[in-house]
Amino acid sequence: xxxxxxxxxxxxxxxxxxxxxxxxxxxxxxxxxxxxxxxxxxxxxxxxxxxxxxxxxxxxxxxxxxxxxxxxxxxxxxxxxxxxxxxxxxxxxxxxxxxxxxxxxxxxxxxxxxxxxxxxxxxxxxxxxxxxxxxxxxxxxxxxxxxxxxxxxxxxxxxxxxxxxxxxxxxxxxxxxxxxxxxxxxxxxxxxxxxxxxxxxxxxxxxxxxxxxxxxxxxxxxxxxxxxxxxxxxxxxxxxxxxxxxxxxxxxxxxxxxxxxxxxxxxxxxxxxxxxxxxxxxxxxxxxxxxxxxxxxxxxxxxxxxxxxxxxxxxxx
Amino acid sequence: xxxxxxxxxxxxxxxxxxxxxxxxxxxxxxxxxxxxxxxxxxxxxxxxxxxxxxxxxxxxxxxxxxxxxxxxxxxxxxxxxxxxxxxxxxxxxxxxxxxxxxxxxxxxxxxx
Numbered sequence: 001x002x003x004x005x006x007x008x009x010x011x012x013x014x015x016x017x018x019x020x021x022x023x024x025x026x027x028x029x030x031x032x033x034x035x036x037x038x039x040x041x042x043x044x045x046x047x048x049x050x051x052x053x054x055x056x057x058x059x060x061x062x063x064x065x066x067x068x069x070x071x072x073x074x075x076x077x078x079x080x081x082x083x084x085x086x087x088x089x090x091x092x093x094x095x096x097x098x099x100x101x102x103x104x105x106x107x108x109x110x111x112x113x114x115x116x117x118x119x120x121x122x123x124x125x126x127x128x129x130x131x132x133x134x135x136x137x138x139x140x141x142x143x144x145x146x147x148x149x150x151x152x153x154x155x156x157x158x159x160x161x162x163x164x165x166x167x168x169x170x171x172x173x174x175x176x177x178x179x180x181x182x183x184x185x186x187x188x189x190x191x192x193x194x195x196x197x198x199x200x201x202x203x204x205x206x207x208x209x210x211x212x213x214x215x216x217x218x219x220x221x222x223x224x225x226x227x228x229x230x231x232x233x234x235x236x237x238x239x240x241x242x243x244x245x246x247x248x249x250x251x252x253x254x255x256x257x258x259x260x261x262x263x264x265x266x267x268x269x270x271x272x273x274x275x276x277x278x279x280x281x282x283x284x285x286x287x288x289x290x291x292x293x294x295x296x297x298x299x300x301x302x303x304x305x306x307x308x309x310x311x312x313x314x315x316x317x
Numbered sequence: 318x319x320x321x322x323x324x325x326x327x328x329x330x331x332x333x334x335x336x337x338x339x340x341x342x343x344x345x346x347x348x349x350x351x352x353x354x355x356x357x358x359x360x361x362x363x364x365x366x367x368x369x370x371x372x373x374x375x376x377x378x379x380x381x382x383x384x385x386x387x388x389x390x391x392x393x394x395x396x397x398x399x400x401x402x403x404x405x406x407x408x409x410x411x412x413x414x415x416x417x418x419x420x421x422x423x424x425x426x427x428x429x
Binding site: 078081082084085086087088089097098101102105106108109162172218221224225228229231232236 | 336357358360363366373374
């Protein structure tokens with residue numbers, strides 16, 4: 001899968017770079033934008049919308065990586081448990097029934113994770129359309145495009161709201177609606193679009209926030225379970241019983257112990273969605289500031305750190 | 318408690334139980350137990366994971382009545398199971414509490 005090795009750079013060009021280069025690229029884009037925001041010129045507003053769209057794109061790429069890890073962790077934890085407990089099932093039929101049942105339940109979970117990812121990607125498209133609408137030379141058809149994307153988001157969100165994961169209903173975690181007033185913009189098509197849909201879009205970003213709040217608790221349990229089983233099999237057992245320790249033993253031990261720390265920080269996705277929502281409100285109110293942008297960058301970097309730590313512990317075996 | 322709270326606390330207990338049953342401390346304890354208990358420990362590990370997945374995917378509105386009907390048994394089971402998981406005194410006592418709790422969960426969602 002693409003996300004396991006690379007994190008795409010922000011922007012809409014589709015170019016790909018190593019994860020390590022994301023932060024400087026991200027910072028450079030935003031600092032360039034900041035200079036214009038603080039300049040207070042008409043271009044600044046356009047830049048704000050472009051910067052927000054890029055932040056939204058970076059958020060979606062990073063959140064997709066967390067969703068992938070959530071799915072992977074669920075499957076890997078279940079596989080390790082199945083392998084360990086297999087001898088607890090005495091007959092062929094018992095084993096078959098167990099694994100078929102587990103596959104069925106895991107498929108349901110993966111489907112929900114996929115829907116959350118799709119919802120995020122539609123939001124990304126909406127932010128990109130909004131950035132295009134901020135251009136005074138934007139074609140009139142863009143308003144229709146925004147409406148179409150919004151309709152697709154609206155069709156997808158009820159299924160996510162009503163879903164449960166790890167015992168928590170996503171709808172119960174949606175934060176309260178923010179109160180905000182759409183500012184007047186010179187580009188009337190943009191202003192009309194924001195007046196028509198910004199409140200609903202704020203609620204859709206809140207749905208992402210709620211989904212990540214729920215995902216993080218499940219991801220945390222799956223990761224802890226997986227890492228504990230690996231710690232027993234790959235660290236404790238060889239140390240206790242093997243004549244000679246494998247050469248990679250110390251490295252593997254460090255990876256597992258460090259990944260356990262990362263498991264506890266699985267809430268980064270929720271934080272990033274929360275910052276994105278705050279920034280969206282600031283954008284609509286024409287007050288997107290340096291701290292808002294820095295907040296998104298920090299939260300997205302935390303998501304990247306989390307997935308990086310998890311990957312380290314899962315791919316180097 | 319409303320059914321949503323019973324649901325969340327039941328699932329949280331299954332999560333905690335799974336974390337404990339996959340811990341190195343529990344593994345060391347089971348390795349020193351008789352073969353029959355070792356086999357039972359593996360079977361209970363699978364039952365807890367299965368119950369956790371099935372319950373997590375279940376729609377609350379479809380199981381609300383069963384949750385309410387089994388509320389007291391679930392609450393008693395959680396208390397007793399958590400007590401055993403905290404003490405980790407004997408393999409037999411932990412397995413008895415786990416089995417008893419999962420049996421109550423099986424009245425709410427169909428388990429294998």
